[in-house]
Amino acid sequence: MVQPQLDDDICDAVQGRASLPGKAEATELVQGVLQALAYVLPPEQIAAACACLPGDLHWCLRCGPATPDPLIDSELFLGWVMSSLETTGGSDRTLGGEDPLASLAADEARYRVQLVLEELWRRMDAEQARACAACLPPGLADAVDPRRRK
């Protein structure tokens, strides 16, 4: 399925801050976080976020349900990013199968989510950013407080 191109600014910024090797990886990360947001933000916050971003980003924020899902927690939110991270190491020859590194990858996932959201907050006014952050699942919201934005 062909998706529209994302805005270069936010992907470039995320790529630089997260030290990602390529633009494609940064694009996938930004897409993942915005899609996760689409499932937890109410329509008015979706509209506010869209207003601060170029049109080719809007599909990511508008792909969720009509109303936010109140049961999504911080762990489930990370799922949209975890799929773009390396979560297994080499083959474990002692037990068979691959060696899961998911618990280590979680710290990286949280860090990357924080970077994307900080870049998003930068494009919004402070009140809108706080309103969006207030809709994040508990636990995640503490890690991405817009008052800490750069």
Added chain:
Amino acid sequence: MSDARDEFDLALKPTWCPGCGDFGILSAVKDALTTLAISPHEALVVSGIGCGSKLPDYMHANGFMTLHGRPLAVATGAKLANHALHVIVVDGDGDAYGIGGNHFIHTVRRNPDITHIVEDNQIYALTKGQYSPTTPQGKVTTTSPEGAIERPVNPVALALAMGATFVARGFAGEPHHLSGLIQLAIRHPGYALVDVLQPCVVFNRAQSYDWYRQRIYKLEETGHDARDPAAAGTVAREWEERIPIGVIYAEEGVPAYEAQLPALQPGPLTARAGPSATRFEQLIARFR
């Protein structure tokens, strides 16, 4: 999170991988029980072996982790012993459709009042990535290095073929919608299958949240008639390009297995007085 749902919460933090769909399923199960005003002591959650089968450990209710593939058999026994309990089985696709495949088939046709939630991530994840009965054909896994040869099981179509009276499919990434399906399944008087599409962020990198997001659609938004077996059969076979979630089939008026057992009509076995010591001694004496 509502205060009422806290009744099912434990301080124990799940050991699932961050991002695992099991988190959404756990939230949905607790929310469904809360919404239906079922208390922890009124619910029994039975599981098998696997990542998702750890779910009973993470909620405050009666729980029973059984052998691999055997939760339906244990749940049926529990239901017969105390049919006042709300019995819920939670296991993975390998446990339900592979190792427990025989139990699955015969529990469907037996129709006990059990809600069966299958965490279908299309992989054996706890044992590190072996292909399962629902793994897509051709998928490379640790036990199919040149691609899975077999065609995958279609669990919802199989359940329909065996005469299931309630068949639904949910998505772990939309736990609120899933909670609604689980509520309907619990209220259904008979065996109810809820197959839950669940991303595994470690061992199944293809069927991700984004992959499902691009494909799933909700049956309730299409005018699908869940009472129509032919329509149910059609949507049950949909996969790959468009994947339906929601209630696929619901048949009313079929009595549950335990409702047809004369011995259970006076009430749950667990509520009756056990045999007297004298009667018990007489019974033992017969076998000496």
